[in-house]
Structures are given as structure tokens and as C-alpha cells.
Amino acid sequence: MSHPVLFVIDDDPGVMRAMRDDLGRRFGEDFQVTGASSAAAGLATLRELADEHVTVAVLIVDHKMCEMPGVEFLARAHSMHPQAKRVLLVERDYSARSPVIQALTLGQADYHISKPWMLEQDLYRGVSEFLAEWAKNRSAAFELFHVIGRLDGRSTNELRELLTRFNVPFHFDSADSAQGRRLLEQKGLTATHLPVMIRHDDYTMVDPTPAQIVEAVGGSTRNDIDKCDVVIVGAGPAGLTAAVYAASEGLETVVLEEAVSGGQAGSSPMIRNYPGFPYGISGHELTRRACEQAWIFGAHMVFSQPVVSLETVGDEHIVRTADGHQIAARTVIVAPGIAWRRLGVHRLEALVGSGVFYGAASCETQAMEERDVFVVGAGNSAGQTALHLAQRARHVTMVVRGDSLARSMSDYLIREIEVTPNLAVRLNTEVTDGHGIEHLDALTLRDVLQDRMEQVPAAALFILIGGEPRTQWLPTVQTDHGYILTGRDVVRDSVTGAGWPLDRAPLPLETSMPGVFAIGDARYRSLKRVASAVGDGATAVRLAHEYLAAQTGAHAG
């Protein structure tokens, strides 16, 4: 079988040869390194490779070819080799006008290499990273589980999602396929109870619960500790960071998570604004690493275990879990996040990060120059996002299901929207579908009054339809619309009148229950970003130390 290909194209033959030779020296043993110096020749070579079923791992394409722009070549090449990682070769230009910015944001390229390149720093390290990402999408040589189910079955999909979030290699067979039927038969099972999960050691489960799945992959679902220094509720970015800091600083730490680690961030295919990852990182990968880090520092990680109540008894905080167990902690850090309302359109969910974005536009705005973009939502955040985008985009359309903005948006924003020439509002309209393979190309809109569908070209869609903090289980702390008040807000913005029980002022991030801290998205006035949740997590541990030191001092005194 032929080696996979690293393909280089630049219409300057000297540059193409230099890149090909440099790559050949490092990767030549495992990959065929090949190149072309014209778009026509390049496309012909790639067509031949596709016809011969030779895999292309990486496409490195000069951005400024005379015959054809690099992004267009990438699009054509990628349609023949959809698994290949797409790399733009560009002149070194760190200005905001660099073509890389638009190509990456719109999902037209995955990475870039600047020319001239430095071998060890730019080229070899970069290409190794691209190849590692490429290898992730290839089927694993060893599969820990076999899953047999129905593609459209809800519990089958939940099972597949859980295994994916735990980074467990598995093979899926439909119950209707020959292989699926054969496996069921071997186990003496029928397709009436699905999904079936078979571990590599033959251990078989029929329609397993989330807790059984977590245990089968080696996770812990039961807390066997009665007392600890700190309990952290929730294993999203905020809770995981608190766990890393608390455990690494010697606090006995227990993390209780309702589902599996990752939180909302874990469902984001691509987080582009987290510092240190210029090409973005999948939320799953980022939070998986943080979870492993917390565990390596000694945190007890308990999954599939919702916390149902919290109360303070003397100096201790009693945390109860859904299985009836309880744990006494000296301090508690609450990080339950919010449940963002999702649009629930399958094809759009698959394009999150590649033209479809939940939340306000920030790093993406620049790339919207001369594009037609859409915003779903009718609240202030949707209005602000639309206005912000209108400064760059050719045209912005707000898609609003109701018949007016006035019910949900501040008047000043409505007036600004009305006078912005390239911003339109489509009332009584909803987004029902999305189109595009690598990135969003078009949307289907439905006029709810006329029940009429229309397909419109769209380079990006921003979804801002609100979220709800997951704090219903926490009636013992002060909240505002469910968001937990902390620090000065506990005494200043008290809406419940429950008050603050101590003479000292609450610490920043401390809730109305002394010694209980709230972090991340569920905190009142939080920024709803991964980096800010992470910042909260680290800060809360510092404050927890302060609280514990004062408690110890009070006892000693």
C-alpha cells in the first residue's frame, strides 16, 4: 500500500522544491512528498491520487497563485481528498489584513505556514501537529468497544456521545447491518433492546445507563470520601480549573459532575479564542486535558453524579448527591454553568466553529468583511452582535421568531438597528436548516406566518437565544434570575433579602453562604467565555485558601 501524501503547490518552482525537499528530509520515510508548480498540474495530480485511492494527509497551498487563489485551490483539492488537512502558505504578515485571518475564520483552511519558514520552529513542528490532527480522524487500530444500535436511536446517540467525550475508541454497527446482526446473534441477543455495548474483553451491556458506561470506561461514579477540604460542583472549564489549582496546592479535592467532564465547552467543536491555541482547539480536547491534569494532581473525579443540595452545618458544608450520599467539605466551589438554548438543527450543530457560532461575535468579526451574515435572537446580546457585525459585514440579517423586537430589546438598540443601512430584521422568521460541507454556505429560513421556505446564502450564523443557569438545586444562595450573586453583589444587589450573615464583607466570588464560592457562567455578571471561567476557577482557589486560613485562625484564637 502506498504511503499517504504530503502535497505542496506554489507557482514559484523554487519555493515548491524547497518545501518539498525540506519535508522529504523529515517525513519522507512515512509519507510520499510530492508537489506541483501550477494549479492545473496540481489538480491533475490530486485527481490521479484520488482515482488510485491514495490518501492525501496534508495539502500545503500557496495563497497567491496566479492561476487560482489558494483558498479556491484548497476547496477543489479538498473535495477530492476530504480528510486532508488544509494549509495556506503565505508571506509573513502579522497585520490584521492577512488573508489567513479570513480563511481560518470561515473554515476555508485549517492552518497556515509563513514563508520563509524556519525548519525546526515553523515547518517541522507545525506539520507534525497537522499530521497528529489528521491521524485522529483515521480509524483506530484498536477499538475498546463495539456498539450496536440504531443510527437514529436516542440512547444509541447518547452512548456514542459519551464514549466520544471520554475519548474512547469504539466501532459502531447498525443493528440492521450484517455485522450488527452477527454480533447480536453471537451474544444471544435480539434487536429489541438496543444499544448493545461489547467491551474488548467481551463484557456486554444492554442499553446501559450513563453511570454504567462511565464505569465501563474506567471512570468513577461513586464518591467514597466523607470529608474533604473542597468540593467542586461541575466539571466544565471553571470547575476543572479550580480542581487543578486546588489539588495541585495540596487541598483534598472532590469534583462532583452530573454528566461527564467538559461542560458546554466540551460540546464546542472549535474554540478559537482560548489563549495559546492560534488554530483553535476542540472544547473536548481542552477540557479532557484539564480533567486529566486535575486527576494527576490527585483530585477525586466523580462523574454521572448530580449534586442535589448544599447546606452549612456549623463550620462544614454538607453536599448531597443524587445517589443519597453526602460529603462534608470545609469549602465548596460551585461551577454548574448554564444550559445555552440550542437551535436544535442537526446540520447547523455540525458546523459549529465553521461559520456557525453560539454567543456574541468577537474574534470572528474581522473575517466577516464583505460577507452576508445572520444573527438569530431578539435580545440585547443579539442586537449588539448584529450592530457590531454590521461594521464589517456586507449585510447582516437578524432572524427573529416573534413579531417585534420591542418585547426583548432595549429601545436604544432598536433605534440604532433601524438606522443601520446594511442591517435588516426579519420578523416572524425561523432558521430551519443549514447547508455546507466544510463551512456554512446557506440557510433555510421559514416565514412562520406564510409557512414559506427560502434558501439564502450565508457566510456565518451567530446564535444568541439565551441560556439558563443550572442552579435550581441551590435554593440556599442568593441569585438573580438564577445567576448566583457573589462578592459585593451579595450585599449590594440582594434581591431575595436573605442578607449576608457575617460582620466581614464577602470575599470576591463568595456567595451569600460564607465559604461557598461561585464561578464560571452561573455566576451573576460572568463573561460566558472559557477563558473567564478558567480565570474564575484559579481565583476561587486562592480565595478558598484565604477563607480556610481565616477559619483556622479563628479556631486557634
Ligand SMILES: Cc1cc2nc3c(=O)[nH]c(=O)nc-3n(C[C@H](O)[C@H](O)[C@H](O)COP(=O)(O)OP(=O)(O)OC[C@H]3O[C@@H](n4cnc5c(N)ncnc54)[C@H](O)[C@@H]3O)c2cc1C
Ligand atoms: C456550542 C458552544 C460553543 C462555545 N464556544 C465558545 C468559544 O468558542 N469560546 C468561548 O470562550 N466560549 C465558548 N462557549 C462558552 C463556554 O463554553 C462557556 O462559557 C464555558 O463552558 C463556561 O464554563 P463553566 O465551567 O462555567 O460551565 P459549563 O461549561 O456549563 O460546565 C458546567 C458543568 O457543571 C455540571 N453541572 C451542572 N449542574 C450540576 C449539578 N447539580 N451537579 C453536578 N454537576 C453539575 C454540568 O454538567 C457541566 O458539566 C461556547 C458554548 C457553547 C454551548
